[in-house]
Amino acid sequence: MKQFNGAFFRDLWRISKPYWWHSEERWSARGVFALIIILNLFMVFISYRITQWYAVFWNALQRFAVNAAWHQMLIFLLLATAYIIAAVSQTFFIQMLEIRWRRWLTRHYLDNWLAKSTFYHMQVLGDGTDNPDQRISEDLASFTSQTLNIIIGLLSSITTLAAFVFMLWELSAMITIPWKGALYTIPGYLVWAALIYAVFGTILTALIGRPLIKLNFNQERYQADFRFSMMRLRENSESVALYGGENEERHHFLRRFAEVYANYWRIIWRSMRLNWWVSGYGQAAIIFPLIVSMPAYFVNKAIGIGGLQQIAMAFSQVQGALSFIVSSYSSLANWHAVVDRLRFFEQSMDEVRVIRETHYQIERKNAPCLQVKDLNVRLPDGRELVHDLNFDVHRRERLLIMGPSGGGKSTLIRSLAGIWPFGDGEIGLPEGERPLFLPQKPYLPLGTLRDVLVYPFGANVEDQQLQQILRMVDMNSLADNLDDSRLWSHVLSLGEQQRLAFARVLVQKPQWLFLDEASSALDEPAENRLYQLLVEALPESAIISVGHRSSLLQHHQHCLRLQGNGAWVLEAVQQQGPADGLHPAPA
Numbered sequence: 055m056k057q058f059n060g061a062f063f064r065d066l067w068r069i070s071k072p073y074w075w076h077s078e079e080r081w082s083a084r085g086v087f088a089l090i091i092i093l094n095l096f097m098v099f100i101s102y103r104i105t106q107w108y109a110v111f112w113n114a115l116q117r118f119a120v121n122a123a124w125h126q127m128l129i130f131l132l133l134a135t136a137y138i139i140a141a142v143s144q145t146f147f148i149q150m151l152e153i154r155w156r157r158w159l160t161r162h163y164l165d166n167w168l169a170k171s172t173f174y175h176m177q178v179l180g181d182g183t184d185n186p187d188q189r190i191s192e193d194l195a196s197f198t199s200q201t202l203n204i205i206i207g208l209l210s211s212i213t214t215l216a217a218f219v220f221m222l223w224e225l226s227a228m229i230t231i232p233w234k235g236a237l238y239t240i241p242g243y244l245v246w247a248a249l250i251y252a253v254f255g256t257i258l259t260a261l262i263g264r265p266l267i268k269l270n271f272n273q274e275r276y277q278a279d280f281r282f283s284m285m286r287l288r289e290n291s292e293s294v295a296l297y298g299g300e301n302e303e304r305h306h307f308l309r310r311f312a313e314v315y316a317n318y319w320r321i322i323w324r325s326m327r328l329n330w331w332v333s334g335y336g337q338a339a340i341i342f343p344l345i346v347s348m349p350a351y352f353v354n355k356a357i358g359i360g361g362l363q364q365i366a367m368a369f370s371q372v373q374g375a376l377s378f379i380v381s382s383y384s385s386l387a388n389w390h391a392v393v394d395r396l397r398f399f400e401q402s403m404d405e406v407r408v409i410r411e412t413h414y415q416i417e418r419k420n421a422p423c424l425q426v427k428d429l430n431v432r433l434p435d436g437r438e439l440v441h442d443l444n445f446d447v448h449r450r451e452r453l454l455i456m457g458p459s460g461g462g463k464s465t466l467i468r469s470l471a472g473i474w475p476f477g478d479g480e481i482g483l484p485e486g487e488r489p490l491f492l493p494q495k496p497y498l499p500l501g502t503l504r505d506v507l508v509y510p511f512g513a514n515v516e517d518q519q520l521q522q523i524l525r526m527v528d529m530n531s532l533a534d535n536l537d538d539s540r541l542w543s544h545v546l547s548l549g550e551q552q553r554l555a556f557a558r559v560l561v562q563k564p565q566w567l568f569l570d571e572a573s574s575a576l577d578e579p580a581e582n583r584l585y586q587l588l589v590e591a592l593p594e595s596a597i598i599s600v601g602h603r604s605s606l607l608q609h610h611q612h613c614l615r616l617q618g619n620g621a622w623v624l625e626a627v628q629q630q631g632p633a634d635g636l637h638p639a640p641a
């Protein structure tokens with residue numbers, strides 16, 4: 055089992071502190087928490103009263119006191135009603151606090167994860183955080199629910215213990231044990247008996263049940279692997295179908311499922327052993343307190359039936375509370391794992407932030423045009439992709455970036471977009487003028503076709519205009535589907551997706567357009583048509599493209615050739631003649 059040491063509690067505090075200490079919800083959260091504790095104390099008090107009630111009621115029965123017995127029934131009704139109201143309200147407030155805390159944490163984690171492209175940098179740096187989406191969607195839910203339930207459960211057990219240990223102690227004074235002709239009273243006799251019974255029982259339960267923690271943990275992992283392998287098939291269904299890989303996939307799935315199956319059998323056998331013990335222990339718990347108090351009943355008649363009942367009740371409360379503390383080891387282990395995963399996720403985001411701040415030394419400033427000055431672009435290992443790059447691009451100019459595969463063209467575009475964290479130098483762009491970057495694989499968000507076209511700025515454009523744009527990019531067939539919500543990235547071919555991306559440009563009309571092989575899946579005539587369209591529709595915009603085809607040259611006035619070793623050459627495109635405004639800096 056993991057250790058509950060200072061480091062764990064520090065991590066727990068670090069995750070919890072922003073909500074309970076700094077958030078705008080802190081006062082209402084503290085108020086609800088206080089209310090839960092008050093309700094809890096109230097419930098312990100009612101349980102205490104009910105336990106006393108047992109003695110009075112059963113003694114009335116023993117005396118055949120009808121009126122007193124009916125009177126006690128009325129009292130029970132009141133006590134039970136109060137208990138039910140408190141229990142239902144407590145659950146309500148715990149769940150309310152849980153979901154509100156989760157909502158706050160989810161926003162907080164999402165903000166950090168999405169801020170300054172952290173999600174992208176975590177992937178670029180391969181920081182080892184698996185499934186950040188799972189951390190946010192599942193671990194935060196487990197965290198809030200387990201933290202509240204464990205803390206409130208522990209507080210409740212401690213108050214129950216305090217109240218009933220006191221009662222049992224008092225009751226112990228009434229029990230005298232005959233031994234070799236004399237009667238003895240052991241102070242706290244019942245308390246010690248309950249303590250020994252509960253500790254012995256729960257330690258044995260823990261020993262028998264402990265392997266279940268690991269088995270359950272493994273079961274979740276095997277199930278996740280099984281699910282993930284099928285998800286991969288869903289994502290790559292076309293490729294697998296084309297390869298005819300069904301058989302291989304089937305074997306693979308069944309292999310994964312065999313692990314789920316085998317492990318589940320281990321869980322069944324272990325649970326059976328545990329159930330033998332737990333059932334026996336549970337039954338014994340009914341008579342054990344009676345056995346320990348029976349001598350007092352029979353020998354010196356110090357306690358009536360009511361006393362016996364009260365002892366049994368108090369005993370089971372003490373035993374239940376002690377057992378909760380000892381037996382929560384399995385939920386504690388899960389809780390520890392969740393806290394560890396969230397802390398690791400937070401640490402990764404922090405580390406990425408530090409790396410970004412220390413490595414990203416590209417100064418971004420306001421400039422009359424796109425100005426690249428003394429720009430060095432590097433890989434995470436420090437290797438230089440582009441060395442000392444200098445050029446200007448004015449509005450109405452078009453620059454094509456070419457070079458060998460792996461030469462750093464896309465990375466240069468990432469640097470211009472401000473998302474690549476490794477490099478230094480200066481990049482200027484006019485403030486308030488909007489750049490738009492199109493990657494090679496267009497991103498089509500979930501939603502209607504209209505949502506896809508106005509992504510990411512959500513421009514307010516008439517349907518008619520959107521339809522006209524779709525026709526302009528030769529996507530007439532979709533012109534009437536603006537309200538259709540489909541998985542567009544699966545339905546459309548890559549070429550069609552790239553056409554949609556061009557349509558997006560015509561919708562958004564950016565002043566600065568960056569295209570990273572954004573037309574690579576189109577045939578040459580279609581590519582030429584779309585470029586022509588861009589030039590005509592956005593005469594005032596500058597276009598910076600990355601591409602391999604020499605046919606692209608005709609749409610640009612300048613060409614920047616990256617050599618792959620840091621070197622670069624900037625040249626005017628011959629057929630267009632030299633253009634003003636684009637100035638390679640002196641080497």
Ligand SMILES: Nc1ncnc2c1ncn2[C@@H]1O[C@H](COP(=O)(O)OP(=O)(O)OP(=O)(O)O)[C@@H](O)[C@H]1O
Pocket residue numbers: 177178179433434439457458459460461462463464465466
């Ligand atoms: N996250 C990363 N970590 C390490 N190396 C990377 C990372 N991303 C890219 N690279 C490396 O940077 C180099 C340049 O990649 P880039 O994608 O910029 O090339 P490119 O010129 O656009 O290639 P292509 O024409 O094939 O698209 C490649 O060698 C690539 O392996």
